[in-house]
Amino acid sequence: MSSQNYAYCASLKLYVTLFCLVFIGLGVIQIYPLLPLLRQILVGEIDLAGGQIDSIEAIRLICSMGFIGIATYYMILENLRLSKYQRRTYQWYRSSYPETQKNLTCYSCGDARIITRPAASAISRHTEHFCPQCGATLFFSLGE
Ligand SMILES: [Zn+2]
Numbered sequence: 569m570s571s572q573n574y575a576y577c578a579s580l581k582l583y584v585t586l587f588c589l590v591f592i593g594l595g596v597i598q599i600y601p602l603l604p605l606l607r608q609i610l611v612g613e614i615d616l617a618g619g620q621i622d623s624i625e626a627i628r629l630i631c632s633m634g635f636i637g638i639a640t641y642y643m644i645l646e647n648l649r650l651s652k653y654q655r656r657t658y659q660w661y662r663s664s665y666p667e668t669q670k671n672l673t674c675y676s677c678g679d680a681r682i683i684t685r686p687a688a689s690a691i692s693r694h695t696e697h698f699c700p701q702c703g704a705t706l707f708f709s710l711g712e
Pocket of ligand 1: 674675676677678679699700701702703704
C-alpha cells in the first residue's frame with residue numbers, strides 16, 4: 569500500500585513538473601525577444617511613466633513574466649504538497665509518534681476523534697486525516 573502511494577505521488581510530481589515546464593517554456597519564448605527592453609527598464613534607461621515604451625511590448629512583457637511566475641509557483645507548490653503526501657503516511661505517523669500506538673490519537677493534543685477531508689491538492693486523490701480539536705494534520709492516505 570505504501571509503495572503504491574509512493575509511486576502514485578512520484579508520477580504525479582513528474583506530470584506536474586512537465587506540464588508546468590511547457591508553460592514556463594512558452595513564457596520564456598515570449599520574453600526572450602524582450603530581454604533587451606527589460607534590461608533597459610531595469611537600468612533606468614527607459615522611464616516607464618514617461619510613455620517611452622510601446623504598450624503592446626509592455627503588455628507582452630508583463631504577461632510573459634506573469635506566465636512564468638504563476639507556472640513556477642504552481643510547480644513548486646504542488647511538488648511540495650505531493651512530497652508531503654508521499655512522506656506523511658499512516659505508517660510514518662505510527663512510527664513517528666509511538667505514544668499514539670495503542671489508540672490512534674492526535675500527537676499534539678491527544679484527541680481521539682480523528683476526522684478526514686479531501687487533501688488540498690486538486691490533482692491527487694489523497695485524504696487528509698486531521699484533528700478537529702486542535703486542527704493538526706496527522707497523516708495522508710490514498711483514496712477514502
Ligand atoms: Zn489535536
